[in-house]
Amino acid sequence: MVVIGITGPTGAGKTTVLNVLKEMGGAVADCDAVYHQLLRTSAPMQSELKSRFGREIFDENGGLRRKALGAIVFGDQAALADLNAITHRHIVAELERFIARARTEDRPAAALDAIALLESRAGDLCDVTVAVTARPEARVRRIMAREGISEEYARSRTAAQKPSSWFEERCTYILRNDGGREAFESQARALFEHIIVKEDT
Secondary structure, three states, X not given: OEEEXXXXXXXXXHHHHHHHHHHOOOEEEEHHHHHHHHHHHOHHHHXXXXXXXXXXHXXXXXXXXXXXXXXXXXXXXXXXXXXXXXXHHHHHHHHHHHHHHHHXXXXXXXXXXXXXXXXXXXXXXXXXXXXXXXXXXXXXHHHHHHHOOOHHHHHHHHHOOOOHHHHHHHOOEEEEOOOOHHHHHHHHHHHHHHHHXXXXX
């Protein structure tokens, strides 16, 4: 089984790529969803966060008070580093369990989807990485359609992220989503077939 890291800027088409891999029998983990799930369900991670940042960062129902935590780490590089160290360790442990389950299910591939894949320890779990990129104009249109936001806000979202070139320079493979949907799906399927065959031989 091959572990594939999927990354790239918002609006580039990572969801489409991941759906193709699912159709091929692959298992997919959304690292952002894993993080939010752990915030709700992981007593060890909650305990570490409370110990470092104070019990008041969680409400009476156990939900994270994001503004309270943000106020602590905003502008404090040491606090932000501690937050990342705590959360990344638990996320990686959960991803390791996810990969182990995928192996027992005899999946051809397991994908880790994360915009910060290359900056985090999650990238160390991957055999190969794939940058999913697209022209800024195409990304703006997709974000507007997907989230119902204004063009100005969509442009500010794309401008705030790393450019496509940053991802392309650091990943093993590149999928550029500049054409039609069907062509892009075929491109993704062909790449995954290549990766699975190559890594399993």
